[in-house]
Amino acid sequence: xxxxxxxxxxxxxxxxxxxxxxxxxxxxxxxxxxxxxxxxxxxxxxxxxxxxxxxxxxxxxxxxxxxxxxxxxxxxxxxxxxxxxxxxxxxxxxxxxxxxxxxxxxxxxxxxxxxxxxxxxxxxxxxxxxxxxxxxxxxxxxxxxxxxxxxxxxxxxxxxxxxxxxxxxxxxxxxxxxxxxxxxxxxxxxxxxxxxxxxxxxxxxxxxxxxxxxxxxxxxxxxxxxxxxxxxxxxxxxxxxxxxxxxxxxxxxxxxxxxxxxxxxxxxxxxxxxxxxxxxxxxxxxxxxxxxxxxxxxxxxxxxxxxxxxxxxxxxxxxxxxxxxxxxxxxxxxxxxxxxxxxxxxxxxxxxxxxxxxxxxxxxxxxxxxxxxxxxx
Numbered sequence: 001x002x003x004x005x006x007x008x009x010x011x012x013x014x015x016x017x018x019x020x021x022x023x024x025x026x027x028x029x030x031x032x033x034x035x036x037x038x039x040x041x042x043x044x045x046x047x048x049x050x051x052x053x054x055x056x057x058x059x060x061x062x063x064x065x066x067x068x069x070x071x072x073x074x075x076x077x078x079x080x081x082x083x084x085x086x087x088x089x090x091x092x093x094x095x096x097x098x099x100x101x102x103x104x105x106x107x108x109x110x111x112x113x114x115x116x117x118x119x120x121x122x123x124x125x126x127x128x129x130x131x132x133x134x135x136x137x138x139x140x141x142x143x144x145x146x147x148x149x150x151x152x153x154x155x156x157x158x159x160x161x162x163x164x165x166x167x168x169x170x171x172x173x174x175x176x177x178x179x180x181x182x183x184x185x186x187x188x189x190x191x192x193x194x195x196x197x198x199x200x201x202x203x204x205x206x207x208x209x210x211x212x213x214x215x216x217x218x219x220x221x222x223x224x225x226x227x228x229x230x231x232x233x234x235x236x237x238x239x240x241x242x243x244x245x246x247x248x249x250x251x252x253x254x255x256x257x258x259x260x261x262x263x264x265x266x267x268x269x270x271x272x273x274x275x276x277x278x279x280x281x282x283x284x285x286x287x288x289x290x291x292x293x294x295x296x297x298x299x300x301x302x303x304x305x306x307x308x309x310x311x312x313x314x315x316x317x318x319x320x321x322x323x324x325x326x327x328x329x330x331x332x333x334x335x336x337x338x339x340x341x342x343x344x345x346x347x348x349x350x351x352x353x354x355x356x357x358x359x360x361x362x363x364x365x366x367x368x369x370x371x372x373x374x375x376x377x
Contacts, residue, residue: 137215170246200352283310
C-alpha cells in the first residue's frame with residue numbers, strides 16, 4: 001500500500017492528543033535545527049534527502065515500529081519519495097501534505113471566551129507561533145492582528161452570520177505579513193494602526209481614538225498605549241475583561257525591544273509600560289497575546305494560548321521584581337538573540353513600502369518567530 005498524505009490539521013490533532021509521533025525530517029540540517037514541528041510527544045530524526053537518494057536501508061533500523069511515522073520536507077515532494085522508499089521496506093509511513101510550507105500557513109481556530117455580549121476565537125498559526133483573534137458581537141466582528149490568510153477570517157465570519165467591520169494591528173509586525181490592509185480592501189472594514197508606525201497605506205490612526213465602540217464591544221486604546229516592542233505598540237483592553245497584548249506581554253515573556261536598533265531607549269519605554277501602565281490592570285483579566293514561543297508550555301488546559309495577568313506576573317519575575325536600571329540591563333543582555341528571519345523586508349511590506357509575490361511572501365515568512373524576551377520561573 002502506498003504511503004498516505006497527512007494534513008497539518010491532522011498532525012496538530014495528534015500533537016494535542018499526545019500520541020507518540022516519530023518524524024523523519026529530510027530537510028537540510030540547518031533548516032531542521034532552525035525550525036521544526038514541536039511537541040513533547042514527538043521524536044525526531046533528521047537525515048537530509050540527498051543522503052537518501054540511493055536508498056533508505058541505512059536508516060530503517062533507526063525508525064521505530066511502534067510510533068506513527070511521518071516524513072517531512074519543505075514542500076512535500078522529497079518526503080513523498082522517501083516515504084515511498086520506506087513503504088517498500090515494509091514500514092507503515094505517512095508524509096506531510098504540502099510540507100513545512102503548509103505547516104507554516106495552517107490556522108487552527110478555537111473559542112477562548114464567551115459571555116452575553118461577546119464571543120472570542122483565537123487563531124493559532126502553529127507553524128509560526130502567531131496568534132490572531134475574531135471578536136464577535138451582534139452582527140459585527142473585530143479581527144485582531146490578522147495573518148495574511150484573510151479568506152479564513154472572511155469565511156468564518158460568514159459562518160457566524162456577521163460582517164467584519166473593524167480590524168486592528170497592535171503594531172507593525174516584523175515576523176509575519178499582516179492581513180489588515182487586505183481585509184480592509186475585501187470587507188470595507190475600518191483598519192486601525194498607530195500612525196507613528198509609519199504605514200503608507202490607508203488606515204485609521206489609533207492615536208486619535210481613546211476607545212473604539214460598536215455593537216457591545218468597548219475597545220480601549222489610548223489608556224493602554226504600550227510602547228517597547230516597537231514605539232507604536234498598543235494593547236487593546238476589551239470590555240474590562242480581555243487584554244489583547246500584541247507583542248508586549250506573552251504567557252512566558254515580554255516583547256523584545258531591540259529590533260529597531262535602540263534597545264536601551266525602547267527598553268525604558270517597555271519598563272514604563274510593564275511597571276506603570278500594565279500594573280494598573282487587575283489580576284483576573286485574561287491576557288491574549290499575538291505570539292507564543294513554546295506551544296507545549298504556553299497552551300493551557302482549555303486548548304488555547306492565554307493566561308490571567310496575575311498568573312503571568314507570578315511566572316515572570318521580570319515583570320514584578322526589577323528596578324528600571326536592572327530591567328534595562330536584563331533586556332539589553334537578552335537582545336543578543338537572533339532576529340526574526342527577513343524582518344527588514346517583512347516590516348517594509350507591512351509599512352507599504354515593498355510589494356512582493358505570494359511565493360515571495362511564503363519564502364519570507366518561513367521559520368520561527370523570535371519576538372520575545374523569555375523569563376519564566
